[in-house]
Amino acid sequence: MKTSLVNTVWFSEKRKNLLLLLIEGTRDIEQIKKSLNVTTRAIMPQIKMLKQQHLINEVGDNFSLTTAGEIIVKNMSPLLETSRVIEENKDFWTTRNYDAIPSHLFSRLREVGHYFLVEPDINRMFELPREFTENIPKSKNVVTFASYLHPTFPSLYSGVSDSVAEISLFLTLPAFEKLRNEYTADFTKLMRSDSTKIFLFYDNLKLPMITVTDWFSYICLFNEEGRYDHRDIISFDESALKWCHEFFEFYRNRSKEVMQ
Amino acid sequence: MNAIWFSDKRRKLLLFLLEGRKSPEEIKSAFRVSWRSLILPLKELKEEGLIINHNGSYELSGIGKMLAENVKPIDRILNLFEGNTDYWTERNFKEIPQYLLDRIGEIENYTIIEPDLNKMFEPPERFLRSLHTSRHINAVFSIYHPLYPALYCQLAKKGIPMSLILTEPVLQRMCEDCKEETEIIRQFQNTTFFCYNHEIVPPSFVITDNILLISFFTKGGRYDHRDVMSFAKSSLEWGEHLFDHYRSISHELPELLF
Numbered sequence A: 001m002k003t004s005l006v007n008t009v010w011f012s013e014k015r016k017n018l019l020l021l022l023i024e025g026t027r028d029i030e031q032i033k034k035s036l037n038v039t040t041r042a043i044m045p046q047i048k049m050l051k052q053q054h055l056i057n058e059v060g061d062n063f064s065l066t067t068a069g070e071i072i073v074k075n076m077s078p079l080l081e082t083s084r085v086i087e088e089n090k091d092f093w094t095t096r097n098y099d100a101i102p103s104h105l106f107s108r109l110r111e112v113g114h115y116f117l118v119e120p121d122i123n124r125m126f127e128l129p130r131e132f133t134e135n136i137p138k139s140k141n142v143v144t145f146a147s148y149l150h151p152t153f154p155s156l157y158s159g160v161s162d163s164v165a166e167i168s169l170f171l172t173l174p175a176f177e178k179l180r181n182e183y184t185a186d187f188t189k190l191m192r193s194d195s196t197k198i199f200l201f202y203d204n205l206k207l208p209m210i211t212v213t214d215w216f217s218y219i220c221l222f223n224e225e226g227r228y229d230h231r232d233i234i235s236f237d238e239s240a241l242k243w244c245h246e247f248f249e250f251y252r253n254r255s256k257e258v259m260q
Numbered sequence B: 001m002n003a004i005w006f007s008d009k010r011r012k013l014l015l016f017l018l019e020g021r022k023s024p025e026e027i028k029s030a031f032r033v034s035w036r037s038l039i040l041p042l043k044e045l046k047e048e049g050l051i052i053n054h055n056g057s058y059e060l061s062g063i064g065k066m067l068a069e070n071v072k073p074i075d076r077i078l079n080l081f082e083g084n085t086d087y088w089t090e091r092n093f094k095e096i097p098q099y100l101l102d103r104i105g106e107i108e109n110y111t112i113i114e115p116d117l118n119k120m121f122e123p124p125e126r127f128l129r130s131l132h133t134s135r136h137i138n139a140v141f142s143i144y145h146p147l148y149p150a151l152y153c154q155l156a157k158k159g160i161p162m163s164l165i166l167t168e169p170v171l172q173r174m175c176e177d178c179k180e181e182t183e184i185i186r187q188f189q190n191t192t193f194f195c196y197n198h199e200i201v202p203p204s205f206v207i208t209d210n211i212l213l214i215s216f217f218t219k220g221g222r223y224d225h226r227d228v229m230s231f232a233k234s235s236l237e238w239g240e241h242l243f244d245h246y247r248s249i250s251h252e253l254p255e256l257l258f
Helices: A005-010 A013-022 A029-036 A040-052 A067-088 A090-094 A153-160 A173-182 A184-192 A238-250 B008-017 B024-031 B036-047 B062-081 B085-090 B125-132 B148-157 B168-177 B179-187 B233-248
Strands: A056-059 A062-065 A115-118 A141-146 A166-172 A196-201 A209-213 A217-220 A232-235 A255-257 B051-054 B057-060 B110-113 B137-141 B162-167 B191-196 B204-208 B212-215 B227-230
Touching: A005 A013, A005 B008, A005 B062, A013 A029, A013 A040, A013 A056, A013 A062, A013 A067, A029 A040, A040 A056, A062 A067, A067 A090, A067 B062, A067 B085, A090 B062, A141 A153, A141 A238, A153 A166, A153 A184, A166 A173, A173 A184, A173 A196, A184 A196, A209 A238, A217 A238, B008 B024, B008 B036, B008 B051, B008 B057, B008 B062, B024 B036, B024 B057, B036 B051, B057 B062, B062 B085, B125 B148, B125 B204, B137 B233, B148 B162, B148 B179, B162 B168, B162 B233, B168 B179, B168 B191, B179 B191, B204 B233, B212 B233
Parallel strands: A141 A166, A166 A196, B137 B162, B162 B191
Antiparallel strands: A056 A062, A115 A232, A141 A209, A196 A255, A209 A217, A217 A232, B051 B057, B110 B227, B137 B204, B204 B212, B212 B227
16 A cells, blocks of 8 residues: 555545535634534544645644645645535436537536526426526626527516616527528517627537626536537526636637627 | 546546547557556446547547546646656745646656756756747746856857846846856847846746756745756647746836846
8 A cells, every 4th residue: 555645635535524614714623623523533644644745734732735635635725525416416417418618618617616407397397497497687787698589588687778777689590590481579679778788609509509697697608419409508606607707718709799 | 537536547548539539459458557457447437428439439428528538637647746746745836827837737757857966966968959949939037047158148149039037136147157158149139138027036947949948946935957858749838838827917127137
């Protein structure tokens, strides 16, 4: 059994959890025992090992991370966060199509943070999820990309075009034409509204819809068969909003504003 | 996800497959082990949905790719520290800006060089050779080395563009001891001198297009003649970022020094 650093960090749940606890600050043995729910006898060997590897310091009764320990924990976080996000809804994440997501953002998908998986409601199959329809009107600005136009989508957006300060709507050509031809009244209202800008998106992004507002983000992905199964992600985390904005930034040059 | 923790082989396989789809032959030769010892880890990764078996070849699934990318940082940092833990834990990292310190794992394929007792004050051979074939040289000198002014004079004469940042004490000594060489270096169009005068003493390092050599101070503020040397691309990029940081807080020296 290697007493290597790799072994020290990778091969023990207790040691890993202790390192994660100490990144939050110095702790004494009682605090450690309480937070990790361990006995002194169980944790002492781990402490000894971490000290030997120069990852933690013991000063009096207090334990803290060394600089090396800190660097290690910081570099562990992306993996831990990503694992957590995936584990929470493994079936969902393993069956998505990620083609539309640029690779640098794809590896940072963990930034959705404390997200919620919105599952289709059998009782409300023909409506947009409440999580979406109730949160849009409460937003100050809305940025949406859509390749798929839900029937109640146009009226939702035209309905808030007076109250929401800024709406940017990016539509693929099929979605745009559907809006213009089949929902003409809503389309006209949106085009006339000062607050709303409609953009024609050149590419056919393999993504049903993605929306970011000033306070929530809403992501719809196709499943691995390329179908939209109405399972969506909503998140209120700052990091998720930022991630979505970066997504739009990446595709910024792929659209053109539609003028009257 | 236990698939990645608790097993060296599984983790290394994930990282290897980041390069793309691999056949069993490629995997076997890269890992230099029997196929038998790889069967179980590959099976476990498949069961976790992290890799797919595609006509006999293996590749990462979407999730597998996501996780492998996120394994990279911790894997790198452990590779950095592993085997040289005592060296790294003795270093004074106060000099390095936090955002670069967190990414120090980007220094890859490095060696710690410690000169012979007899060659204590000579720059390493390998280092000298690399310097002479560099297309540009950036350096921060916080340690005064009596042979350096002559060396950099030579390099300047070859026309190699250089940006040299000197701490106040080093600058002073150069002006006192090597006025002539310093003058000569300054004459060249493509050499620029900067002065760094903040309290925190930076590590002394040289970063060129083909080598990174860093002299980190110890926690006690001493130089123990143990340097980090690397030729890896990611190390060079990290080194350039470090140089950019110090350059941003140094001021360029005017034409006439004396």
